[in-house]
Amino acid sequence: GAVVSQHPSRVICKSGTSVKIECRSLDFQATTMFWYRQFPKQSLMLMATSNEGSKATYEQGVEKDKFLINHASLTLSTLTVTSAHPEDSSFYICSASTSGANVLTFGAGSRLTVL
Amino acid sequence: GIQVEQSPPDLILQEGANSTLRCNFSDSVNNLQWFHQNPWGQLINLFYIPSGTKQNGRLSATTVATERYSLLYISSSQTTDSGVYFCAVEVTGGGNKLTFGTGTQLKVEL
Numbered sequence: 001g002a003v004v005s006q007h008p009s010r011v012i013c014k015s016g017t018s019v020k021i022e023c024r025s026l027d028f029q030a031t032t033m034f035w036y037r038q039f040p041k042q043s044l045m046l047m048a049t050s051n052e053g054s055k056a057t058y059e060q061g062v063e064k065d066k067f068l069i070n071h072a073s074l075t076l077s078t079l080t081v082t083s084a085h086p087e088d089s090s091f092y093i094c095s096a097s098t099s100g101a102n103v104l105t106f107g108a109g110s111r112l113t114v115l
Numbered sequence: 116g117i118q119v120e121q122s123p124p125d126l127i128l129q130e131g132a133n134s135t136l137r138c139n140f141s142d143s144v145n146n147l148q149w150f151h152q153n154p155w156g157q158l159i160n161l162f163y164i165p166s167g168t169k170q171n172g173r174l175s176a177t178t179v180a181t182e183r184y185s186l187l188y189i190s191s192s193q194t195t196d197s198g199v200y201f202c203a204v205e206v207t208g209g210g211n212k213l214t215f216g217t218g219t220q221l222k223v224e225l
Contacts, residue, residue: 049212101211
């Protein structure tokens with residue numbers, strides 16, 4: 001079945017630094033990837049939609065200059081949290097789909113802790 | 116935007132018990148999925164069920180799209196069923212964008 005790999009699974013960084021999270025589709029071409037954020041004991045909230053070769057579409061309230069998304073190939077999307085602050089500490093999850101697919105495949109998530 | 120409410124928010128079961136989880140949504144959808152999020156955060160797709168009924172082992176799901184709700188049945192629960200259950204929906208023309216429900220935290224005890 002379809003597999004989505006996310007890296008790193010855990011990252012701790014200092015306030016003010018930038019962190020990059022990678023999301024790879026291992027056995028299929030992902031025309032669209034989605035980035036979600038999940039705070040403790042809460043549901044998943046969609047941050048942005050990225051389509052290969054075009055700019056990401058951000059959900060309302062998500063700062064595009066803070067959460068940089070790049071989808072340069074059909075198998076890789078990256079999320080960069082720039083100038084991270086403690087309030088950015090969260091669980092970030094990516095998902096991917098191929099054109100025409102109804103079911104999304106999710107990565108295992110990346111837990112970011114900003115000190 | 117669409118609202119997706121799940122009930123109950125929390126549920127504790129004895130091993131072997133049955134349970135029903137509910138998902139209500141506020142608008143027409145063309146995609147509904149049920150997920151299990153394990154304690155490590157991994158989301159596992161249980162069902163793709165925009166309408167009708169499906170069964171997979173001890174789990175089954177029913178979606179009544181015209182009445183805007185879906186049910187997930189867990190029979191003979193096991194401790195490994197513990198975790199959070201989410202339904203997620205895509206509004207018609209939503210381009211695969213899923214809106215997740217509020218979740219049900221399930222704990223199955225011996």
